[in-house]
Amino acid sequence: MADSLFPAVEKYIENEGLLNKMKGYQAQLYRIMGQGSTRAKGLDLPPASIERRIELVSFKPLQDASAPKAIIAEIDQIRRELERELSFLKKTDEQKKLANQVLRGLGVSQSGIKDNRFYVGRLILSCENSGRAWTWSLTPHYPIIENIPPDLNYIQKAYFRAEELFKEILLAPDIFEEKLNLSWLIARHFSTGEKVLIIDVARMFKVAGQSEKFWSTPKKATFVDLVDAAFIANLINWMKQSGERSFSFSQATLHQAHGKHAKAFYLPVNTEGTQTRPVIYIDKK
Template sequence: MSHTQSPPLFPQLERFVERTGLLANAKGILSARLPRILGQGQTRAEGLDMPPATIERQQELLALSLPDEASRDPGVQSEIADARRAVDAHTDHMRHPENRRRFAMQVLHRLEGVSTGSKDNHFFAGRLVLVPDKGGQNWAWSMTPHYPVIAKIPADIDYVVSAYAASERIVEKWTMPVDRFLGRLSLAWTMAHHFGEGDNVFIADVARFFKVAAQDERFWGSPSRRNFEDVPEAVFIANLINWRRHRDASGQRESFELVPATLNQAHGPKSRAFFVPSNPEGTVVRPMIYIRKQSS
């Protein structure tokens, strides 16, 4: 699927930019936003290798302060007005829960060879859950509704469909053999215990340190920022699910125990609970609070 062959979205703006040399002399926020408005660079959704979606470009245009000369260009002003109408209509449309549900079902219908559906007020495809933000402007493919693999996906069906395959590739890439995961989990737990307070180690802290523990040999051979690969938050829960499934199937003795959160620990603005799936689709979660290392 290619979005690069479509006709220019803002031909009048492009002519204005070319005529005034605006892009060549752009600084600060203008130099960052203008290329995206013109369809260059990538969508805001990290991990998705696609150009900015039409709706993203329209939103960026409305958020940009153009030079005074642009306000005197009727063609540019007409395109800004059109973009405002399109963004307002899109925002109003996605605000309604039924339209968000219809959008999600259209995405699921486009996915082939994977089990999809709606369960527990969530939409799922395989092991991933499709989650909109409150206004339906941005979507995410997540491990459970809490841990996104790819987030900030624009409300464009093509983009959400493409992001599913990209999310699956990310999960596949980072899912480790169980023995290796347990070794990295032990390292993350030791770091969390060292920097924590007392013997109760928060799962949330272990998940944070797991981003370091999960690095490959290149990083450990030469620890530096350039050798550090960003690990999505969902990677920890993906491996945790894989380990628990493997443990249940093989009867493997646990080396770690997850401690359920109390009602008070699970809710509230300062909650440190970590939400572990309790069904195969990941649409139902159970709040856990601590992770205890068991002696072998």
């Protein structure tokens, strides 16, 4: 049972049967009530307290003229408290403080700050949306779990889930090379130029990286939505293997990496993944 954050609102929702009456708003109402799931993709937890409060103050159907005064008053109070908290989260010092608390609580020896980024093992911790959302990613560019609420417990649990997902998406290097070859061939087929963009190959890996179950019975039910980091995770692991590689990469120019229509892909250049280099094309040898 979720904690009661808004006694008047929650009682009103239950007594008025709004979960049944407001069919088009059930997802929002369930989150307000502390049911359903957090918005963090890949994290199997109920919505965090701050997610419930954000949902409540933005939920207009509970704030029209027909709502009881007690409901309006409770929502206004939550709004004022939330605005103060969100203003607090915008501060860089507070973001760093929360990140440091996360790292200390995890107790992983290989962790710290490098290149002004927080890392734990092979994962990077960063925040977006003015401190309202956090991400565990491979390099700063490829998320495993994102949109994590700014809650110490949630960010720490998301780290362990991200590590589990990392292991789940990792393929043996020889198997990945087969799927990389297939991804490249599909991307080459649809390429408009002579060169094959690595970002196109990464997109095609969403299909080529499917399990044998999908390829034996290709249908929606057997298709797995791979996380964005699946390609880079396997590419890094494959590149660590000794022996002749069947593909090479072309370094991106400054314009290709930072121009208006930039299409670069970022490979790590250090163990922690805090530094990257932009590449543009992948060439089959």
